[in-house]
Amino acid sequence: MKKILEDLISLPGITYADVRFEEKDTTYILFREKNLEKVEKKKESGGILRIFVNGNWGYISFNKLDKTLKERAFSLLKATRRLPKQEKHLFLLPPVDKKVRITPDKDPRKIPLEEKKNLVERYNKILLKPEKVVSTVSVYQDIYIKQFFLSSEGRYIEEERNYEAMALSAIAKDGNNIQTYSKTFGKRKGFAYLKNKEHIAEEVAKIAVDLLSAEPIKAGIYTVIIDPLLAGIFIHEAFGHLSEGDHIQGNEKLKNLMHVGKRYGVEFLYAVDDGTIKEERGSIAFDEDGVEAKKTYLIYEGAIAGHLNSKETGYELCEAPTGNARSVNYRFPPIVRMTNTYIEKGPHKKEEIFDVKKAIYAIGSRGGMTELESFVFTAMYGYIIEKGKRKKMVRDITLSGNVFETLRNIEMIGDDLEIHGGIGGCGKNGQAPLPVGTGGPHVRIKNVVIGGR
Amino acid sequence: MENIVKLLKRKNVKSEILYEKAVKTEVKFKNDLPYAINIREEEGYGVRVISNGKLGFSSTNKKEELKKIAETALELSKYGERAFFDFPKEVLLPKVNLYHKKIEKVTTSKMLEWGKEIIAVMKEEDPEIKIDLDFVHTSWRRMLVNSRNTYLNMKKEVFYFGVSFMKVTDKGLLQSYEFFNLTDGSEIPTDYIKTWISLEKEFSEKKVVVKDGIYDVIFYPLALSSVLYSPLASGINGINFVKKISPLLTKENQKIADARLSISDDPTIPYKVYSALWDGEGIPHRRNTIIERGVFKGFIFDLQTAGKAGRETTGNSIRRYSTSSNPGTTNLYVHPGEIDFEKMIKDVKKGIVVKEVLGGGMANSLAGEFSVTVSHGYLIENGNITGRVKDLAIAGNLYSLFNQIKAIGKEIKEVPGLIAPWICFEKVRVTSKR
Numbered sequence: 001m002k003k004i005l006e007d008l009i010s011l012p013g014i015t016y017a018d019v020r021f022e023e024k025d026t027t028y029i030l031f032r033e034k035n036l037e038k039v040e041k042k043k044e045s046g047g048i049l050r051i052f053v054n055g056n057w058g059y060i061s062f063n064k065l066d067k068t069l070k071e072r073a074f075s076l077l078k079a080t081r082r083l084p085k086q087e088k089h090l091f092l093l094p095p096v097d098k099k100v101r102i103t104p105d106k107d108p109r110k111i112p113l114e115e116k117k118n119l120v121e122r123y124n125k126i127l128l129k130p131e132k133v134v135s136t137v138s139v140y141q142d143i144y145i146k147q148f149f150l151s152s153e154g155r156y157i158e159e160e161r162n163y164e165a166m167a168l169s170a171i172a173k174d175g176n177n178i179q180t181y182s183k184t185f186g187k188r189k190g191f192a193y194l195k196n197k198e199h200i201a202e203e204v205a206k207i208a209v210d211l212l213s214a215e216p217i218k219a220g221i222y223t224v225i226i227d228p229l230l231a232g233i234f235i236h237e238a239f240g241h242l243s244e245g246d247h248i249q250g251n252e253k254l255k256n257l258m259h260v261g262k263r264y265g266v267e268f269l270y271a272v273d274d275g276t277i278k279e280e281r282g283s284i285a286f287d288e289d290g291v292e293a294k295k296t297y298l299i300y301e302g303a304i305a306g307h308l309n310s311k312e313t314g315y316e317l318c319e320a321p322t323g324n325a326r327s328v329n330y331r332f333p334p335i336v337r338m339t340n341t342y343i344e345k346g347p348h349k350k351e352e353i354f355d356v357k358k359a360i361y362a363i364g365s366r367g368g369m370t371e372l373e374s375f376v377f378t379a380m381y382g383y384i385i386e387k388g389k390r391k392k393m394v395r396d397i398t399l400s401g402n403v404f405e406t407l408r409n410i411e412m413i414g415d416d417l418e419i420h421g422g423i424g425g426c427g428k429n430g431q432a433p434l435p436v437g438t439g440g441p442h443v444r445i446k447n448v449v450i451g452g453r
Numbered sequence: 454m455e456n457i458v459k460l461l462k463r464k465n466v467k468s469e470i471l472y473e474k475a476v477k478t479e480v481k482f483k484n485d486l487p488y489a490i491n492i493r494e495e496e497g498y499g500v501r502v503i504s505n506g507k508l509g510f511s512s513t514n515k516k517e518e519l520k521k522i523a524e525t526a527l528e529l530s531k532y533g534e535r536a537f538f539d540f541p542k543e544v545l546l547p548k549v550n551l552y553h554k555k556i557e558k559v560t561t562s563k564m565l566e567w568g569k570e571i572i573a574v575m576k577e578e579d580p581e582i583k584i585d586l587d588f589v590h591t592s593w594r595r596m597l598v599n600s601r602n603t604y605l606n607m608k609k610e611v612f613y614f615g616v617s618f619m620k621v622t623d624k625g626l627l628q629s630y631e632f633f634n635l636t637d638g639s640e641i642p643t644d645y646i647k648t649w650i651s652l653e654k655e656f657s658e659k660k661v662v663v664k665d666g667i668y669d670v671i672f673y674p675l676a677l678s679s680v681l682y683s684p685l686a687s688g689i690n691g692i693n694f695v696k697k698i699s700p701l702l703t704k705e706n707q708k709i710a711d712a713r714l715s716i717s718d719d720p721t722i723p724y725k726v727y728s729a730l731w732d733g734e735g736i737p738h739r740r741n742t743i744i745e746r747g748v749f750k751g752f753i754f755d756l757q758t759a760g761k762a763g764r765e766t767t768g769n770s771i772r773r774y775s776t777s778s779n780p781g782t783t784n785l786y787v788h789p790g791e792i793d794f795e796k797m798i799k800d801v802k803k804g805i806v807v808k809e810v811l812g813g814g815m816a817n818s819l820a821g822e823f824s825v826t827v828s829h830g831y832l833i834e835n836g837n838i839t840g841r842v843k844d845l846a847i848a849g850n851l852y853s854l855f856n857q858i859k860a861i862g863k864e865i866k867e868v869p870g871l872i873a874p875w876i877c878f879e880k881v882r883v884t885s886k887r
Contacts, residue, residue, distance in 0.1 A: 033696070039532045041525050042775060043513045046495070057489035063496050063514040076492060079561045083487045117532060135696045171698050171819075178698055178820045219665070219846065219884040250484040250583070253621040331493050369811045372626055374844055376812045376826040396817070398824040400846055451824055451846025451884050 001158075004065055005150040011077055014053045016090050016311075018151035020288060021047035021065060022330045025109055029117055029140040031124040039117065046330035049073055055086030061331045091314040091321050093291065095154030100285040102160045106190040108142035116140055119194060120166065126201035127170045132209045135171040137182075140164075141423055142191070155290040163281070163435055164191050167423040168201055170208035179211035179395070181380060183364070184422025187437075188279040211381055214393040217450055223359040223411075224399065224448040228418035230365050230379055232438030235271050236341045236426070237368035238375035238403040243273070243298045243306070244324070244336040245313025247372075254372065257404065263303040265407040268346050271299035273308055275323055275339030281421020282341070282437035288334035289325035296322045298341075299407075310336050328431040335429055340437030346413020353412045353444045359385040360450065362397050376400040376451075398451040406445060414441035454598045457500070457523050462600050466527060467503040469540050469599035470519075471733065472496075473774040475591060480564035482586040485572055490561055499774040500526045503540070507533040508757075510777040537760025540599040546730045546737045550723040552610040553638025556590070559612055564588040567641055568614075574643055575618065578650035582618040589613055597735045605735050611636050611726055613869075618650070624660040625843065629653055629829055630675065630809060632868050637724035661832050661840030663885045669804035669833070669859060670847065670881040671797060674866040674873040676807040679825055682785065682871055683818040684851040685716070689743055689751075691758035691769070691780040693819065700821055700852065704749045710855035712747040713790055718769065720783035726869040727783040733772035738783070741767045747855075755780040787873035790861025797860050797877050804833040805842060805883060824848040846884040854878050 001021070009017040023045045030038035048061040051073075058080030062069055104110060117140075124138035143163040150156045165186020172179050183204050187193055226234060241247065248254050275284050275293030284293050289311045297305040307317060310325035313336055325334035354361075361383045368377025379397040383390045419439030426434045454470045461468040479491040499512040500523045509530025511522040572584050590612045597605045617630040631649060633642060672680065693699035701709070720728050720738040731737050734756050742750040754762060755770035755778045771781030798806070810825035827845040831838045862875030 035534055036532055037534045038510075038777065039529045040510050040512075040777065041529060042511060043515070043518060043522065044497075044775070045514050056487065058491075059489065060492040060494070062494050072492075076490065079490050082562055082565065083490070086486065113529075113532070135698050171696075173698060176700065178700065178817070180817060180819065219848075219882070251619075251621075253626065331495060333489075333491070371628065371811050371828045374811060374826060374828060376824075376846075378812075378824060396822065396824065396848065398812070398846065398848060400811075400826045400844065402844070449846065449884070451826070451848045 001148050002150060002156055005148060008049060008070060008073060009150060009152055011051060011073060014051050014077070014152065016052040016092070016152050017050060018149065018290065019047060019049045020147060020149045020330060022145055022147045025144045027108065027113065027116060027142045029120050031120055031136065031138040033135055034128065036117065036121070039113070048330050048333060050333055051077060051080060052090060053077065053080050054083065055088035056080055056083040057333070059333045088312070089315045090311040092153050092311070093155060093321070097156045098286070100157070100159040102162050106162045106188070107144060108162055108164050108191060109144050111191045116142070116191070123166070123168055123197065123201040126198060127168060127205045130172070130205050130209045132172045132174055132212060133170045133205055134173040137169045139167045139423060149286070149288070149290050151290050157286050157290055159285050161284070162188055162190065164194055165281070165421065165423045166194055168204045170205045172208040172212050174212045177212050179208055181208040181211060184424060185420070186422045187281050188283055207381060210393055211395055214381060214395040216396040217360065217382070217394040219451055221447055222450055223356060223444065223446045225353055225359050225361045225385065225442055225444045227361070227363045227442060228416065228440050229420055230362055231343055231440030231443045232341070232420055233365040233368050233377055235343050235440055236338060236436065236438040237370050237377060238406065239271060240273065240298065240338045240341045241370055242372065242403065243308050245307050245309040245317055245319070246336045248307060249313050249316045257373070258304055258307065260304050260306065264404050265299065265302040265410050267301045268413055269299055269302045269407065269410060270297065270344035271342070272297055272344055273324065273338050273341045277340050277419070277437070280340045280419055280437040281435045282339035284339060287323045287325045288327045289321060291321045291323045291325065293323040293339060308336050308338065310334060326434060328434050332431050335431065337426065337428060337434055338436055340419055342417065342419055342438060343413065343440035343443065345415045345417045345441055348412040348414050350414050350416060350442055353414055353442050354385060355388045356385060356444065357387060359444070360394070360397065361385050361390065362399065373402050373404060374400070375403055399448055400451060401449050406448065409446045409448070410443060411446055412444040414443065416441045454596070457519055458598050458600050461502060461523060467540055467600045468523070469501045469597065469734070471499045471772070471774050472596040474594045477589065477591045478561060480561055480568060480588045482568050482572065482584065485576070485584050487565055487568065497774040498522070499776070501777060502526045502530050503536040504530040506535055507531070508536045509533045512775040536757070538756035540601050541603060541735055542601045543603040543605065543735070544737055547721050547739065549721045549728055549730055549738070551728055551730070552636050552724060555638040556610050556612040556636060559590050564590070571616065571641060571646060574646055575650050578647055579620070579654045582620045582650070584616065584618045586616040587614060599735065603735050605731055607730050609729060613726065627653070627657050627829070627841070628809070632675070634724065634726060634867050636726070656831050656838050657841040659840035661842060663805070663832055663842050663845055663883065665884050667880050668883045669801045669877055669879050670883070671801070671804060671806045671875055671877045673806070673808045673875060674871065675868050676810045677873050677876060678868050678871045679810045679812065680823040681851060684821045684823060685785070686782045687819045688821060689753055691752050691754035691762060694752045695758050695761045698819065699752070700819070701749055705751055707749055708747045709749045709852060710744055710747040711858040713858060713861055714744055714747055714855060715788040716744040717742045717786050718753055718782050718784070719786045722784055722786065722872070725784045725867060725872065729783070732768045733770035733778050736766050736768040736770065738768050741769070753780050753782065782870065785871045789863050789865045789874040791863050792860045793863055794875055797862055797875060798833055798838065799836040800860065801833045801877065802835055805845065806831040806833060806838065807847070821851040822849070823851060847881060849881060857881065
């Protein structure tokens with residue numbers, strides 16, 4: 001393989017080139033209500049060649065590593081040369097030759113299909129138990145990837161990756177009132193990690209039914225306690241994306257806002273992106289720039305501490321690549337992405353956090369979106385907390401605001417860190433879903449805007 | 454492909470093979486400058502089988518693996534869902550102009566040249582903006598063979614660009630996006646772009662603070678897509694009919710919206726992004742009326758969901774070679790009204806023009822609910838735009854909104870998957886930070 005790739009990237013007059021080829025095996029099982037609706041096994045293979053010439057990028061993605069590819073590489077080179085010359089450079093690295101393998105117990109291809117099917121079926125049956133659950137979707141997905149990477153710097157990497165995850169969702173109905181709740185889980189710990197998760201299925205069914213009697217929250221400004229799942233989504237969506245070098249590059253305002261040393265939060269606030277944690281959903285050995293994964297502090301003692309970079313943005317921002325150039329698959333060139341992003345443990349006990357006159361306890365996430373400093377995301381559900389006591393359940397909790405103000409409004413951070421992963425992942429510039437981990441402890445924030453009716 | 458189908462037929466297995474090849478060429482501009490040329494080629498085969506009445510599916514990129522994945526599909530059919538249909542016989546296809554011959558000849562150098570022109574035009578209107586622009590040209594080939602001797606072949610090209618600008622002022626950040634489909638061979642809409650930039654410049658000079666309250670809200674098609682697309686697409690989806698969880702379940706032929714509202718799902722409109730001759734299962738495409746003068750006319754199905762529902766497929770199988778079928782929308786078309794934009798604004802005493810939103814699809818969209826933040830909009834006071842607004846939350850239910858229509862605009866705009874006019878809704882709750 002190395003030889004074929006070497007031949008492909010030896011092009012005249014380029015500053016840089018790399019090629020990546022991946023082979024992928026996927027299993028997908030879906031139960032809807034009582035029925036096994038989908039069992040799919042897919043094989044996929046393809047690659048992408050990137051060339052960097054006169055400060056411009058050219059890419060070509062392909063399925064076949066055949067003889068015609070070299071010709072197409074030349075015509076791409078010709079087209080890219082036509083772009084006006086730009087003062088843009090890459091942060092280049094010394095050669096490396098690495099093979100990263102997964103252990104056999106982590107290889108999802110080694111688990112019989114029957115066993116995978118039985119596990120989803122078991123959880124799905126639990127979801128179906130309550131009378132008011134009218135529909136369910138239970139999904140199992142595993143992916144095995146073998147990736148080959150070679151760059152003109154002489155970096156050759158072979159990396160195997162395994163992903164196994166499940167998503168359980170229940171739809172409950174009472175008259176015209178329809179409520180959904182779902183939970184997804186999965187790391188890179190092998191199939192075994194997905195076993196013994198009956199309690200999650202029970203929780204999903206129960207919350208979906210409970211949501212039927214929950215009231216929509218009234219719009220207003222609240223003190224909010226977010227759970228580890230939502231804390232993870234918040235730090236990833238609202239803040240993490242702003243730390244991405246490609247967003248900062250060429251945006252003077254953001255450069256200024258994200259200047260290292262600038263203080264935004266309490267001194268016990270630390271936020272991290274770490275691709276090196278063992279077997280989390282966002283963990284990788286090398287990114288798709290061929291750079292080693294790292295642990296990067298985004299916020300340290302409440303102040304901006306670092307950014308996430310690719311070879312391109314690392315050079316541009318006079319920083320260094322951080323192992324965050326990632327792509328969802330061979331069809332896309334890498335862009336700056338997160339790996340596992342979380343708020344580190346804080347000094348507060350959970351009881352202290354909940355010891356508040358009035359607050360909303362917001363749990364889980366139905367998704368989130370950001371546009372620079374503005375964010376909006378919706379919690380799965382929540383509770384009204386009064387004088388430290390959990391009162392009635394509420395739904396339709398859409399939190400929005402300015403991330404920097406929100407960070408300043410953090411009052412307390414718990415000592416109960418959890419990192420989550422699961423089916424789906426992050427989306428950016430049309431590349432989704434990228435496997436990531438997100439997490440944090442319970443966090444209490446004042447003055448959060450909640451939309452509603 | 455035909456050989457594999459024949460081979461399976463001999464084993465008494467019904468089958469279908471979908472082949473796709475797409476070449477997508479993108480020329481990207483970032484911060485006013487050409488940035489990258491991206492060519493994406495993708496090719497693959499998906500095999501669906503029905504064996505002993507059960508479905509199996511598998512896919513690959515490699516032609517030489519076709520036989521192997523046919524076997525995998527057969528093996529998977531043991532666990533597969535019961536098939537509620539047989540693959541279709543070949544029938545007459547609609548005549549739809551999918552693309553203008555002219556766009557076959559679009560080259561990367563042409564896109565570079567146009568991009569520079571567009572950026573120059575925009576900068577002339579407002580030199581302070583930073584522009585990102587993406588040209589996308591896709592050439593797409595699709596073939597489908599099945600065990601009932603269907604042999605279909607379709608070639609399609611699509612050419613469009615998306616352009617956004619960003620402007621940092623002391624009053625905050627202004628961002629705006631537009632999408633232009635050039636598949637019909639039309640010229641770059643320079644005048645439209647000029648007007649867009651100059652209006653944004655004029656309207657955004659003043660940033661205003663909005664109080665919480667009830668407003669008339671005018672949605673731009675792009676923003677409408679965020680509140681309408683996801684709830685409606687899931688509400689009319691045959692899957693949710695079969696699951697009996699669509700809020701429209703018992704509403705067929707009943708009035709669910711203002712009588713001025715008509716919506717169809719129409720892959721036969723010429724030159725649109727999702728126009729095609731046949732769907733993912735070889736069913737001829739047709740226009741499906743969803744809402745006719747406020748009356749809900751019906752759901753969309755593919756073969757399997759139609760079979761389960763005891764209905765006919767509406768030709769809405771959405772899939773790639775690498776996925777088995779699901780019903781889905783093609784081009785959702787909201788029929789235009791009669792009011793022009795200026796008149797629409799004149800009639801508003803207190804309102805918000807919503808140009809772009811964040812969110813959508815995150816609330817309980819199946820129930821019709823949406824929750825968005827206005828990331829770019831304008832305040833209307835006594836029939837005049839008086840300033841720019843940001844960070845307002847609007848939450849509500851699409852099916853209620855359908856009955857709060859104040860006016861439907863006459864100009865339509867396409868974003869991929871939705872073709873719609875401006876729509877003004879009345880009595881909408883808007884929540885602000887201040």
